Amino acid sequence: MRKNNAKETEEYASSVDKQQKLYKRSLFIVVLSQIFGGAGLAAGITVGALIARDMLGSASFSGLPAALFTLGSALSAYLVGHLSQRFGRRYGLSTGFITGGIGAIGVIIAATIGNVLLLFLSLFIYGAGTSTNLQARYAGTDLANEKQRATAVSIAMVSTTLGAVAGPNLVTPMGKVASSIGIPALAGPFILAAFAYISAGLILLIFLKPDPFLVARAIEARRIKEQVNQITDQVNQKLETKINRVGIVAGALVLVLSHVVMVAIMTMTPIHMEDHGNGLSAVGLVIGLHVAAMYLPSPITGILVDKIGRVFMVVASGITLAISGLMAAFVPGDSLLWLTVALILLGLGWKFGLISGTTIIVDSTNLKSRAKTQGSVDVWVALGGTAGSLLSGVIVAYSSYMMLGLLGTYLALLIIPIIVWAQLKEKGKVSS
DSSP states (O other): OHHHHHHHHHHHHTOHHHHHHHHHHHHHHHHHHHHHHHHHHHHHHHHHHHHHHHHHSOGGGTTHHHHHHHHHHHHHHHHHHHHHHHHOHHHHHHHHHHHHHHHHHHHHHHHHHTOHHHHHHHHHHHHHHHHHHHHHHHHTTTTOOTTTHHHHHHHHHHTHHHHHHHHHHTHHHHHHHHHHTTSOGGGHHHHHHHHHHHHHHHHHHHHOOSOHHHHHHHHHHHHHHHHHOOOHHHHHHHHHTTOOHHHHHHHHHHHHHHHHHHHHHHHHHHHHHHHTTOOHHHHHHHHHHHHHHHHTTHHHHHHHHHHTOHHHHHHHHHHHHHHHHHHHHHSOTTOHHHHHHHHHHHHHHHHHHHHHHHHHHHHHOOTTTHHHHHHHHHHHHHHHHHHHHHHHHHHHHHTOHHHHHHHHHHHHHHHHHHHHHHHHHHTTOSOO
């Protein structure tokens, strides 16, 4: 079987026509899986904090579920990245999604029997789906050229919108379904998450072949062999010299900071809204529009990153997130309209940072180490999200939602000097 797969990979590596067909087909498969994956991630961000408050009896622990599944996503990001590097995107991504689905099933059981320890463990495992949903964006770039990469990322991610927007708005219907079969209403969205994540994993496992990452690696090896006509060891050495470490650091910091700001404010918004008299339907609407802003503008954002430039869009991310933080801090808690605007800007700023930061990472790596590097970066992104979600509950409990918004603004503005430093560093205007 492995020999047949290797032969098929080489056939695609030697045919430009087959490569283009595989590029389009791979994007379609990723798009399909992301629709399901988006529905899966919506459960945790919409009702996770509410489940924790009900089971633990304190709002100060409301950030714990998001902290747990983002911590779980940190570990799984590392494992999925290494699995993808060794065996290809197909096995790495499908394993991550199916694991996330198993975690969602565990959440349902824990909520039904009232077992807090099982809830914590299941949320940790559920995080595998969250990180895999993000890592799937890289699969669209494997066969894209330099001018197509941001656009490919955006195409892979915009499909998440359908599921991610539908998920929060299905909180009430899924709650009714759950209640009808003896499951707590707030666990209802995790029924959808389990089905969605497992479906996403099976789609990738069955249809993402030949693996685009393995084909891209074979293409790169063939190209370099033709250029230098040297043995494999010399080819590998040539590959390793093309890593831009400054770009990796800058891209990683952009991804981490934008994610921390987004997760922290998003996590506590449902609690903030409920404290000011808004019901679950209003919470679902705001979170749904927030998620739409996270994913729906992906095609336009990708084109902007490719055409206008990575640096410009990183600066736009910092400014947009800062405005969102200020709005979250100062708009009235019972103002559905202005909270919606703030959360839409939060999602949009995160999107700018995600696609520009992702593209910088792709630009700065090579195929010999790319998937491992991407997985490692996503570990730090997930750890940042863990810290943001965990501390957000503490900050709101012991200070206020306003303070959370102001801290988010400060962190967002840090993104700008970071990318300026990276540009000056690459041009040799600052010392090591």
